[in-house]
Amino acid sequence: MIEIRGLRKSFGDLEVLRGIDARVAAGEVVCVIGPSGSGKSTLLRCINLLEAPSAGKIQVGGVDVTDPDVDIDAVRRRIGMVFQQFNLFPHLTVTENLTIAQRRVLGRGKQEARRVAAENLERVGLSPKADAYPSQLSGGQQQRVAIARSLAMGPELMLFDEPTSALDPELVGDVLGVMRLLAQDGMTMMVVTHEMSFAREVADRVLFMDEGVILEEGPPERVVAAPSHERTRTFLARLLDPAAAEVTREDDVNRRGGG
Amino acid sequence: MTTTTRPRRLTRRQRARLVRGVQYAVLALAILAFVLLANWDQIGEAFFDTAIIGDLFPEVITVALKNTVIYTLCAFAFGLVLGLLLALMRLSQVAAYRALATVYVEFFRGVPALLVLIAFGYGIPVALNTEVPGGVVGTITVALGLVAAAYIAETFRAGIQAVPKGQMEAARSLGMSHPRAMISIVIPQAFRIILPPLTNELIILTKDSSLVYLLGVTLPTRELAKFGRDALNQYVSMTPILVAGLAYLIITVPLGYVVRRLEAEQAKAR
Numbered sequence: 001m002i003e004i005r006g007l008r009k010s011f012g013d014l015e016v017l018r019g020i021d022a023r024v025a026a027g028e029v030v031c032v033i034g035p036s037g038s039g040k041s042t043l044l045r046c047i048n049l050l051e052a053p054s055a056g057k058i059q060v061g062g063v064d065v066t067d068p069d070v071d072i073d074a075v076r077r078r079i080g081m082v083f084q085q086f087n088l089f090p091h092l093t094v095t096e097n098l099t100i101a102q103r104r105v106l107g108r109g110k111q112e113a114r115r116v117a118a119e120n121l122e123r124v125g126l127s128p129k130a131d132a133y134p135s136q137l138s139g140g141q142q143q144r145v146a147i148a149r150s151l152a153m154g155p156e157l158m159l160f161d162e163p164t165s166a167l168d169p170e171l172v173g174d175v176l177g178v179m180r181l182l183a184q185d186g187m188t189m190m191v192v193t194h195e196m197s198f199a200r201e202v203a204d205r206v207l208f209m210d211e212g213v214i215l216e217e218g219p220p221e222r223v224v225a226a227p228s229h230e231r232t233r234t235f236l237a238r239l240l241d242p243a244a245a246e247v248t249r250e251d252d253v254n255r256r257g258g259g
Numbered sequence: 260m261t262t263t264t265r266p267r268r269l270t271r272r273q274r275a276r277l278v279r280g281v282q283y284a285v286l287a288l289a290i291l292a293f294v295l296l297a298n299w300d301q302i303g304e305a306f307f308d309t310a311i312i313g314d315l316f317p318e319v320i321t322v323a324l325k326n327t328v329i330y331t332l333c334a335f336a337f338g339l340v341l342g343l344l345l346a347l348m349r350l351s352q353v354a355a356y357r358a359l360a361t362v363y364v365e366f367f368r369g370v371p372a373l374l375v376l377i378a379f380g381y382g383i384p385v386a387l388n389t390e391v392p393g394g395v396v397g398t399i400t401v402a403l404g405l406v407a408a409a410y411i412a413e414t415f416r417a418g419i420q421a422v423p424k425g426q427m428e429a430a431r432s433l434g435m436s437h438p439r440a441m442i443s444i445v446i447p448q449a450f451r452i453i454l455p456p457l458t459n460e461l462i463i464l465t466k467d468s469s470l471v472y473l474l475g476v477t478l479p480t481r482e483l484a485k486f487g488r489d490a491l492n493q494y495v496s497m498t499p500i501l502v503a504g505l506a507y508l509i510i511t512v513p514l515g516y517v518v519r520r521l522e523a524e525q526a527k528a529r
Contacts, residue, residue, distance in 0.1 A: 050428055050431070073434050073436050076432055076433070076434045077433075077434035083425060083428070085425050087429035089426065089429070089448075091448050091451065100443060101430075101433035105435055146429075
């Protein structure tokens with residue numbers, strides 16, 4: 001479904017992606033983990049060209065999206081994208097959020113668009129909120145609406161960019177629950193996340209990124225449970241126990257001060 | 260040696276009460292002085308001469324207020340269209356468009372509206388031997404519209420830039436083209452943001468429309484300021500000026516109310 005070869009991306013002098021090769025098969029769920037600044041989000045944003053790659057090739061469903069002559073709007077129609085900040089349209093109701101692209105992009109009629117919207121709202125468990133405005137919803141509800149908005153376009157592939165990072169801890173579970181159902185339905189998913197329990201339980205494969213390269217990849221029981229790389233181990237240890245990371249940093253300072 | 264009993268320190272509440280008391284006292288004294296010293300007969304005659312007020316109606320509404328509204332709306336419409344165009348130019352990928360729009364905005368924000376009106380009313384007719392079509396309405400529309408466009412362009416630009424980048428990204432991710440995302444997602448949100456400052460622009464323009472008196476308007480094309488001034492000459496009384504002023508308030512006070520309502524609603528939506 002996705003095939004990435006030699007992908008590089010620079011912002012000015014800063015090279016964020018330094019040669020990425022990756023594949024995602026149809027129906028596969030791939031979680032991308034790694035420290036902040038490692039290029040996870042940039043990788044995801046390159047796949048639907050929210051960022052233009054500096055070099056390399058990306059194919060999505062057999063279409064080369066890095067070809068300058070490609071109809072990028074047509075490509076994006078087939079790729080759902082879920083953002084950390086939800087990015088619902090605040091001037092539209094929940095139903096309108098789900099219907100506007102169906103109508104304006106896919107040319108569906110009002111009745112059909114509303115029917116598809118209702119189906120997908122039901123899928124994320126938010127049918128009662130159909131006429132609410134985004135500002136009236138909790139963060140978790142907004143993110144589920146955002147997922148439904150993408151699903152309403154009938155995507156072949158869904159990209160999730162830290163979908164639960166902006167949520168209060170008690171709201172994370174609902175969003176992950178919806179994503180778990182999607183995975184069970186066979187949706188092809190690429191998920192940038194810090195939720196290790198989700199990665200371990202739902203992912204078919206986990207990619208560990210650090211400093212712009214994929215350092216390690218494999219089934220979650222290997223990458224998350226028994227990482228072979230030192231840096232993967234350090235990252236996971238800090239994620240599981242942030243307090244421990246604090247001690248390590250202080251150690252560094254002390255060592256530098258002493259030396 | 261004098262024995263002074265050190266004044267007891269005031270509590271914060273007592274001090275607040277004292278400060279408020281002094282303020283009320285000053286206000287009461289000022290009002291009292293005004294009431295006692297003013298010549299009420301003269302004031303009544305000069306400002307509220309009912310006979311003159313009767314004479315001024317209905318022309319103050321049917322001619323003067325109507326013309327003020329017409330001049331204002333024509334100039335505003337002109338400024339809106341040109342302003343949106345300039346705003347899009349300032350946000351363009353093409354550097355030349357950005358530069359052009361910037362020069363335009365800096366120029367027309369920096370010169371007095373009066374000067375622009377003189378240029379179009381007298382300068383261009385004399386120098387180029389052509390007149391702006393549409394007579395007085397045409398001249399005021401173009402002159403004040405050009406000035407208003409500079410301010411409106413900046414308002415539009417700020418509004419469009421105030422819409423979070425994620426909105427455009429979400430719209431594009433759903434397969435919308437850039438123009439479609441602008442029209443359906445960004446501009447409607449920008450419009451909400453700029454509605455209060457845009458309404459303020461309309462209020463300013465309403466008052467600036469009085470500059471038209473400079474063009475030497477005829478009886479049927481008089482607006483409020485010129486109407487008041489003519490009546491002042493005729494009656495030698497402040498009454499027509501006061502009436503003209505109140506007529507402006509008929510337009511500007513409700514608009515000001517609308518601005519405050521919109522701002523309050525926006526504050527609530529955040």
